[in-house]
Amino acid sequence: MNTCSRSVHSLRILLAMLGVVLGPALVRGSPSVSDSAVVAPTGATAVDAPAAPTYSRSSVPPVVALGIGLAATGVPTLLAYGLTEKDTQAENIALVVGITAGVVAGPAVGLWSGGRGDLARTGLLRRSVVGAVGLGAVALAGAISNDSTQDGTSSVALVLLGVVSAAMVTGSVFHDLAITPSATAQGRRMSAGLVIRPDGVVAVNVRF
Numbered sequence: 001m002n003t004c005s006r007s008v009h010s011l012r013i014l015l016a017m018l019g020v021v022l023g024p025a026l027v028r029g030s031p032s033v034s035d036s037a038v039v040a041p042t043g044a045t046a047v048d049a050p051a052a053p054t055y056s057r058s059s060v061p062p063v064v065a066l067g068i069g070l071a072a073t074g075v076p077t078l079l080a081y082g083l084t085e086k087d088t089q090a091e092n093i094a095l096v097v098g099i100t101a102g103v104v105a106g107p108a109v110g111l112w113s114g115g116r117g118d119l120a121r122t123g124l125l126r127r128s129v130v131g132a133v134g135l136g137a138v139a140l141a142g143a144i145s146n147d148s149t150q151d152g153t154s155s156v157a158l159v160l161l162g163v164v165s166a167a168m169v170t171g172s173v174f175h176d177l178a179i180t181p182s183a184t185a186q187g188r189r190m191s192a193g194l195v196i197r198p199d200g201v202v203a204v205n206v207r208f
Helices: 001-029 060-082 088-115 117-145 153-186
Strands: 045-047 189-197 202-207
Touching: 060 088, 060 153, 088 117, 088 153, 117 153
Parallel strands: none
Antiparallel strands: 045 189, 189 202
């Protein structure tokens, strides 16, 4: 009886190995590899198989995604300017918040709406970090300039750091907006492979 069980187990392993060998052709030939593909359960052993990269379809057309990105970049500033009382401190604060929100998140909204959340996250993180460094440097430079006991050289260096940060953030905004049509038209890259479940069954695993 034990001999029979061992034979069945060996046969399952052999079939699993055969599935791994033949897997790339099966994955490439299957038209149904999508978001609903089988995902390996917890505890499964992943076996990456070389598969031809495929791309998910955009959520919205590329031109619409670009329009959303442009709107999300400019609308917060326009709202802040239109909804606050002119020539007041509240207006100044609202404009700073509106510009910061639009510049940091606007291009990411466009990419995300077009199905490129991977690029949206990268740009959003980059602008958030660099923008925070720049704003912090400018604020610290202002505090130093108001203190007569501090050396003005440090203040100048911090202002230069703020200018460089602003240039990097601006470049990131234009870059993400410029690539939005082509990136969303191409779609998000997916990699397909195979996994062997604990029961010896081979399943398709799709990573985004």
